[in-house]
Amino acid sequence: MKNAVKEKLARGELVASMIVRLVSGVEIVRIAKSAGFDALYIDLEHSSLTLQAASQISIMALEAGIPAFVRVPANTPEYISRVLDGGALGVIAPGVRSADEARAVLDAAKYPPAGRRGFAPGLPQLEFRSVPASEALPALNEATFVAVQVESAAALEAVEEIVAVDGVDMVLIGSNDLLADLGLAGQYDHPKLAQAYERTIAACRPRGRHVGIGGLGTRPDLVEKFVRLGARYVSTGNDLAFLLAECTRRARQVKELKL
Numbered sequence: 001m002k003n004a005v006k007e008k009l010a011r012g013e014l015v016a017s018m019i020v021r022l023v024s025g026v027e028i029v030r031i032a033k034s035a036g037f038d039a040l041y042i043d044l045e046h047s048s049l050t051l052q053a054a055s056q057i058s059i060m061a062l063e064a065g066i067p068a069f070v071r072v073p074a075n076t077p078e079y080i081s082r083v084l085d086g087g088a089l090g091v092i093a094p095g096v097r098s099a100d101e102a103r104a105v106l107d108a109a110k111y112p113p114a115g116r117r118g119f120a121p122g123l124p125q126l127e128f129r130s131v132p133a134s135e136a137l138p139a140l141n142e143a144t145f146v147a148v149q150v151e152s153a154a155a156l157e158a159v160e161e162i163v164a165v166d167g168v169d170m171v172l173i174g175s176n177d178l179l180a181d182l183g184l185a186g187q188y189d190h191p192k193l194a195q196a197y198e199r200t201i202a203a204c205r206p207r208g209r210h211v212g213i214g215g216l217g218t219r220p221d222l223v224e225k226f227v228r229l230g231a232r233y234v235s236t237g238n239d240l241a242f243l244l245a246e247c248t249r250r251a252r253q254v255k256e257l258k259l
Contacts, residue, residue, distance in 0.1 A: 001125060003089050003143045005039045005067045006169065009210045009232055017212075019043050019071075019238035024053040026060035028239060033066045041069040043238065044083070045094050055086030059124045062087055069145060075101065080108035081117050087124035090145025092172060097154040099161040106167040109146050111137040114167055145169050147212065147233075151177035156196050160203045170233060171200050172212035188219050194226075201230040217241065 008015050017039040020028050032040045040061065042054045054070050061068035069090035070083040080091050093105040107116040119137060121130045126140075146167055150156055151174035163171060175193060176185075184190050201211050210232050216222050217237030227234065 001139045001143045003067055003145055004065065005069075005090070005233075006143070006145055008038060009170070012232065014227065015039055015233045017041060017233060017235050018242070019235060020057060021047040021049070021238040022240040022243070024049055024057075026056055029057060029060040029064050029066060029068070033064050037066065037236075039067045039069065041071055041090075041092055041235070042083075042088070043071045044079070045071050045073045051082060051086060054083055054088070055124075058083070058087030058089075062089070062124055067145065069147065071149075075105050075108075077108040077117075080105065084109060084117070084144060085120055085123060089125065089143060090147065090169075092147045092149065094149045094174070095151050095155075095177075096148040096162060097152055098158050099165050102148050102162045102165040102168055105148060106146060106165060109144055110141050110167055114141050147172045149174045149214070150196070150200060152181040153178075156199065159200050163200075163203045163207055163209045168209060170210040170212050171204060172214050172233065172235070173197060173200060175213070175215035177215070188216065188222060193222075197226045197229055197231065201226075205230060 005015050015038045018032055018037050020040055021043045042049060042057055044054060058068040067089040069092050070088045071092040071094060072079040072083060075093045083091060091109050096102050109115060109117060111117050111119060119133055122128045126136060147170040148162060148168055149172045150159055173196060178196060179185055179187055179193060182192055184192060204211050211230060212233035212235060213223055213226050213231050214235045223234055
């Protein structure tokens with residue numbers, strides 16, 4: 001069992017990801033792969049998508065060879081373990097503010113001895129086969145990607161302790177929520193945002209953790225800047241935004257025709 005995103009990040013390569021927030025059908029996986037994305041994440045925090053839809057998309061993603069992660073609506077075992085049991089190869093935990101909260105996410109996402117997740121045989125990641133726990137648990141722990149989101153001043157202040165938690169693979173910075181929490185909503189050019197990326201990257205680098213860029217789909221200049229600093233995972237935007245942007249462009253194209 002492999003997780004292509006973990007492998008790419010380990011090699012220092014860039015990962016391009018898209019968010020699934022609107023499309024509940026498995027077609028979105030093929031669209032993402034055909035477009036050239038390395039990963040997708042299903043957003044259950046900011047959408048009405050169901051656990052069933054998340055599972056179906058995740059299973060299709062396993063078949064397509066493009067890892068699917070799920071951003072859970074709450075960092076609790078009943079969400080984290082269920083989306084992973086449903087076929088996701090990783091979890092994105094929003095709003096983590098401390099090392100204790102990060103440990104709780106790891107407990108729910110990983111099997112013993114790394115965590116406390118309960119084992120259910122016949123998982124999609126195992127092709128629904130019954131595999132002995134002695135083989136399945138280490139393989140699933142290795143393949144499962146755990147990302148925590150830094151989205152507040154409190155999280156930023158504790159980022160060194162958060163990345164020190166064993167098992168955290170990536171810190172995904174939620175730029176919009178972080179700026180709002182700092183009283184700087186929408187001020188992408190404010191020095192405090194750049195400082196947040198610099199601090200997080202500096203904390204992650206010596207521990208082999210990775211940094212993800214979130215919420216900057218409209219600012220490719222900043223994405224490039226933070227990639228050059230060391231971020232390697234880029235959340236480019238969501239399916240709704242992509243669809244609306246292209247629909248708007250096509251409608252404008254017709255309306256601007258000269259009669």
